[in-house]
Amino acid sequence: MSHEMPEEKLPEAHDASQGHEVAPHSDPFADPGLPAHEPRRTDIDERAAKRAERQVSLMFVVSMLATIGFIASYVIFPIDKIVFIFPIGHVSALNFALGLTLGVALFCIGAGAVHWARTLMSDHELPAERHPIEADDEVRNDVIEQFKTGAAESGFGRRKMIRNTLIGSMALVPLSGVVLLRDLGPLPEKKLDHTGWQKATPANPIPLINMNTNEPMKAEDIVIGSLTFAKPEGLEESDEDFQQNIAKDALMLVRIAPEDIKDKNSAELGFGGILAYSKICTHVGCPISLYEQQTHHALCPCHQSTFDLADGARVIFGPAGHPLPQLKITIDEKGFLVATGDFDEPVGPSFWERS
Template identity: 45%
Template sequence: MSDSSNLPGQHGDGTGESRGAVDLSAGHHLEASPDRLPAHFPNPGLPPHQHRHGDDDPAAAKRYERQVASLFLMSMVATVLFAVAYFAIDDQSVITLPIIGNVLALHVALGVTLGLSLLGIGLGAVHWAKTLMSDEEVVEERHPQRSSEEDREGFVAILEEGAESSQIQRRPLIKYTLGGALGLFAIPLGLQLVGSLGPLPGNDLSTSLWDSRINGRKRRLVRDPEGTAIRLSDVTMGSVFHVLPEGIDETEQPLNEKVKASVLLVRLDEAKIKSARQRSWGIDGVVAYSKICTHVGCPVGLYEQQTHHLLCPCHQSTFDMTDDCKVIFGPAKRPLPQLKISVDGAGYLVADQGFAEPVGPSFWERG
């Protein structure tokens, strides 16, 4: 059994009572002593407010206002320089920096100007708060949480008092320069989010190597990557060929030309083809479609022979090859463009014309 006489803060005499105990029920306070803690601590209060130069000296306040405005102006100038550097500096220009070595000049210019733009806004806001905004401490007593008309009116009054305390209405120079700095800072964000996406495709996705002829004749369909021509008899029921146009040369044509011209060739049961146009653009059930998904341009290369569905592995867009390759599942919104094919005199499959519509995902200029 434990001995209650050994509990801290008590001096027991074996009777279960503590000598020197004070009845707290009557509101008495314990006096501080080495072996006792006070029941209540005195309110230390708030330290006296230390006035700053700007609080009492209008000339100092005006000087601080000019300093804050200068920082916001620095941010504005840096933002403008960011935009100038974005358009004026070649993205392949290289400069050599100490320790770092060779870096792209554009990256350095954008990083420095964007950093100065943010620094000007941040330092200006801090200097404004430290020198001009009210810094008097206030005590807010705890109260039950409720929402009443009086509370709403009080909240509005606090906001108005805060606006008055910030002196933003009395300091128009700060108000206008802060607005200019924050407004211009949207330029780098806009350039990065919109401008860096690259130019609109224009007519680039509407044309491909299938639109041109080679040596005055229609281009044959050749296997990728072997480059061998395909006869109609080579395409058996259910077989799949990854196809490129004859004459493609990766050393002469850019990679995007190969991508745009990539085609999937499949033989279907003609009785299962639902579209008359699809049947007329193929031959004996052999049809050719662009491999570029109309969602975000991933390669569509997974063919399910039983359902005749094409699946994009990136986001699971699914196309029905028996019905103009229309979308039956997934985020894609357009069917895959079909390539019109026929057979030449030697029995090889050729492209009669290019795709009837642009390949790849939708874009602003697309109808």
């Protein structure tokens, strides 16, 4: 047997101060809607709009000048110059100037953009209902039209002073980062173009020194199928800059039967089938140490670049970009191997200043 409960009535609200009852509200927080749009001064006064335009442009111009000041500071102030700045104290003049000018350049771009948006761009507020993430064609077309309308109302095309100064300031700011690349180290100049072998001439050759025995090398000591490493005479491991120099001067020698040498120019740079190549891989500069005597292939252990030493050390496999540079060698009156010039090309990986 079921019983229906009587419907419970909401108690009526009672206003004690007025002495009468108040009916309850089903929606006590009604949507008040958007306030009436109030035009800005720049919307109704063209002179105010022109003044705001000049202010925005001035900020962008100041940003450009600050970027130029950043570059000038980098050139003018030595890295070890210390100055006293109140109330900071003693600071590096270079760091202070770079931070100040870069900060002003970035701040003026941001402040100019904000001032532009608040005074000259459209500020009408439009309500929009929430919708699914994926938009239909109608919504997409509406967004495109709104974008075009917003671009037109921003005055970007009409206000050429703002547009040109904004483009100028945005184009100059990245130069600050380019200038900072100078801190990566001193410019290489021609240091990468030549090695320690560059002092060698036919009249004043440089002997080849065996890396293992530290003794001069005779041609008769190099046998077919062997791989030997050498350095220029005068370069010692006790030298302070040994590692820096050996990274360019390291040499590997192989002896190949003359009839097996495919490249005639390579044969002319060698002596009696003995060929001298740079030991530094032309990919990322790893030392090459693996040699297959049957195929005359040298393999870099880092990324498997493979060079055919019988064919001018050309690349036959791997990421290396060009052949191993070759050193011209001969023998002196005592039969010792000597170099008569530098490598025919810069050693190691390619670089943007490479001639």
